Amino acid sequence: MRYTVLGTGLMGAAVARALVQAGYEVSAWNRTPGRAAPLAKEGIVLCATVDQALRAGDAVILLLLDRAAAEDALRGHEGLLAGKDVINLMTGLPEEAVELAEATASAGARYLDGAIECYPSDIATEAALINCSGDAQVWSDHNKAIKAVAGRSAFVGTEPGAANVLDAALAGTFHSVALGALCEAFSFLRASGIDPSRPEIALDYWLDFLKEEALGMAKKLEGDEFTTVEATLSVYLAAIRQWRHTMLGVGQRASLMTAHMHNLEIAEAAGCGELGFLSQVTSTSIQRS
Amino acid sequence: MRYTVLGTGLMGAAVARALVQAGYEVSAWNRTPGRAAPLAKEGIVLCATVDQALRAGDAVILLLLDRAAAEDALRGHEGLLAGKDVINLMTGLPEEAVELAEATASAGARYLDGAIECYPSDIATEAALINCSGDAQVWSDHNKAIKAVAGRSAFVGTEPGAANVLDAALAGTFHSVALGALCEAFSFLRASGIDPSRPEIALDYWLDFLKEEALGMAKKLEGDEFTTVEATLSVYLAAIRQWRHTMLGVGQRASLMTAHMHNLEIAEAAGCGELGFLSQVTSTSIQRS
Numbered sequence: 001m002r003y004t005v006l007g008t009g010l011m012g013a014a015v016a017r018a019l020v021q022a023g024y025e026v027s028a029w030n031r032t033p034g035r036a037a038p039l040a041k042e043g044i045v046l047c048a049t050v051d052q053a054l055r056a057g058d059a060v061i062l063l064l065l066d067r068a069a070a071e072d073a074l075r076g077h078e079g080l081l082a083g084k085d086v087i088n089l090m091t092g093l094p095e096e097a098v099e100l101a102e103a104t105a106s107a108g109a110r111y112l113d114g115a116i117e118c119y120p121s122d123i124a125t126e127a128a129l130i131n132c133s134g135d136a137q138v139w140s141d142h143n144k145a146i147k148a149v150a151g152r153s154a155f156v157g158t159e160p161g162a163a164n165v166l167d168a169a170l171a172g173t174f175h176s177v178a179l180g181a182l183c184e185a186f187s188f189l190r191a192s193g194i195d196p197s198r199p200e201i202a203l204d205y206w207l208d209f210l211k212e213e214a215l216g217m218a219k220k221l222e223g224d225e226f227t228t229v230e231a232t233l234s235v236y237l238a239a240i241r242q243w244r245h246t247m248l249g250v251g252q253r254a255s256l257m258t259a260h261m262h263n264l265e266i267a268e269a270a271g272c273g274e275l276g277f278l279s280q281v282t283s284t285s286i287q288r289s
Numbered sequence: 290m291r292y293t294v295l296g297t298g299l300m301g302a303a304v305a306r307a308l309v310q311a312g313y314e315v316s317a318w319n320r321t322p323g324r325a326a327p328l329a330k331e332g333i334v335l336c337a338t339v340d341q342a343l344r345a346g347d348a349v350i351l352l353l354l355d356r357a358a359a360e361d362a363l364r365g366h367e368g369l370l371a372g373k374d375v376i377n378l379m380t381g382l383p384e385e386a387v388e389l390a391e392a393t394a395s396a397g398a399r400y401l402d403g404a405i406e407c408y409p410s411d412i413a414t415e416a417a418l419i420n421c422s423g424d425a426q427v428w429s430d431h432n433k434a435i436k437a438v439a440g441r442s443a444f445v446g447t448e449p450g451a452a453n454v455l456d457a458a459l460a461g462t463f464h465s466v467a468l469g470a471l472c473e474a475f476s477f478l479r480a481s482g483i484d485p486s487r488p489e490i491a492l493d494y495w496l497d498f499l500k501e502e503a504l505g506m507a508k509k510l511e512g513d514e515f516t517t518v519e520a521t522l523s524v525y526l527a528a529i530r531q532w533r534h535t536m537l538g539v540g541q542r543a544s545l546m547t548a549h550m551h552n553l554e555i556a557e558a559a560g561c562g563e564l565g566f567l568s569q570v571t572s573t574s575i576q577r578s
Binding site: 092093094095117118119127129131152154155156157159162164165166167168169170171172173174175176177178179180181182183184185186187188189190191192193194195196197200201202203204205206207208209210211213214215217218219221222230236239240242243244245246247249251252253254255256257258259260262263264266277278280281282284285286 | 381382383384406407408416418420441443444445446448451453454455456457458459460461462463464465466467468469470471472473474475476477478479480481482483484485486489490491492493494495496497498499500502503504506507508510511519525528529531532533534535536538540541542543544545546547548549551552553555566567569570571573574575
């Protein structure tokens with residue numbers, strides 16, 4: 001299998017390098033040829049034109065700056081995509097993946113979408129993750145190469161947008177908000193004269209505890225198990241009000257805590273007060289009437 | 290050392306049991322004697338009155354429903370506290386800990402505050418945590434017993450309110466908000482037809498990644514290291530806007546994501562755009578003019 005990588009920024013270069021190391025033939029094109037030059041020494045065939053690059057590969061990996069850059073690069077070369085596989089590793093909106101899947105099909109090519117969930121420096125490791133979605137046959141034909149790029153990669157659904165939905169949900173709504181919450185906590189501790197990096201602050205305790213609870217919640221969710229024999233949602237809400245009061249009292253803005261309180265208040269108003277904390281998942285959609 | 294436990298609800302009973310198992314003499318009192326009765330079979334001396342209970346111990350552990358219940362129980366018995374140690378394991382506001390420390394000092398007793406950061410079922414395990422603050426000598430005299438109750442327990446500061454500040458920051462602002470963010474992510478995935486408990490969703494990946502990033506951020510914070518060679522705060526803000534747009538597009542309220550975006554917008558307006566994500570900690574306080 002011969003791969004063409006379009007775009008050799010930090011991530012594109014790391015992906016091209018991982019594929020060569022895994023024994024694949026790799027050609028690459030970059031808008032600014034000078035920045036790609038060092039890759040030639042690593043066995044990657046640098047192409048002067050998109051045309052040349054597309055002809056050199058059976059599958060085309062898109063890792064340009066964004067969708068507009070990808071459209072610019074491919075414009076006028078659609079004929080060369082026929083019979084090939086397009087693997088789009090740029091993360092974007094789910095609807096963009098759907099549109100690109102349709103455009104690819106029109107050009108006679110198959111489409112796989114992927115969202116890279118790690119840093120360029122993690123590429124080519126066992127722990128790195130690319131979530132893929134779209135054509136299951138393309139996944140099946142290329143998953144060996146994709147796993148050489150990121151060992152934990154997985155196929156998450158046949159909807160082309162599924163990888164981007166997962167990215168928005170887990171990289172965005174969960175991971176990024178959790179780190180934002182940590183920043184609010186850090187700020188609050190600094191204002192209280194407590195250095196959160198001190199070992200007795202036991203930050204690792206909270207991260208291990210979070211993992212345990214999060215995996216338990218996923219299991220409960222699977223069974224639509226919203227009742228509880230432990231603290232009810234209303235009991236959590238009371239605790240959250242007290243914690244927020246403490247933060248406001250020392251001049252913290254407590255923005256995430258306030259939004260969190262608001263979510264639980266809406267869940268309580270929706271009748272979840274005597275259910276468990278997890279039951280709030282049933283009341284976070286906007287009702288359209 | 291003889292301990293008196295006031296309040297034998299789920300947590301009080303677990304603490305009393307752990308102390309007896311560790312070889313200490315334990316007396317207990319509960320407002321509703323019937324509920325405490327089974328503890329007698331486990332070697333705990335049940336007392337009919339607060340007076341009797343206070344006389345039986347060198348240190349008094351408070352685990353009543355709340356501060357009002359503790360004040361009710363101790364009213365009129367303050368004289369019996371002289372020369373003893375009061376260990377308050379009820380979590381509350383930092384200023385309540387300060388007030389109780391003062392009242393305890395007036396009664397001629399020493400004070401240690403503690404915030405229990407685990408479930409009753411985790412008591413008497415190595416991994417369980419009670420954060421303690423206040424009189425360092427009291428911690429020194431009782432930490433063996435406290436660690437028998439919760440193995441990872443630590444002394445976090447001489448300010449009596451420090452354990453409650455840490456509780457609001459880590460149990461509240463970090464842990465609880467992170468689980469709330471997970472609920473928003475779960476709700477979004479369900480609405481998109483993706484079951485988050487499926488193994489290929491790789492929830493464990495995100496929790497391990499979060500731990501790695503959080504510990505790295507604490508280290509950077511220690512050195513006031515707010516610059517970055519990776520993605521800047523403005524780059525994160527752009528990603529968060531896109532993720533939020535994706536969520537709103539499928540009818541999710543995205544409350545935490547909106548508050549998170551707001552925090553980064555304020556940080557960007559405060560001049561942190563070209564710094565790292567962590568630099569937002571410098572702009573979460575309310576400026577009083």
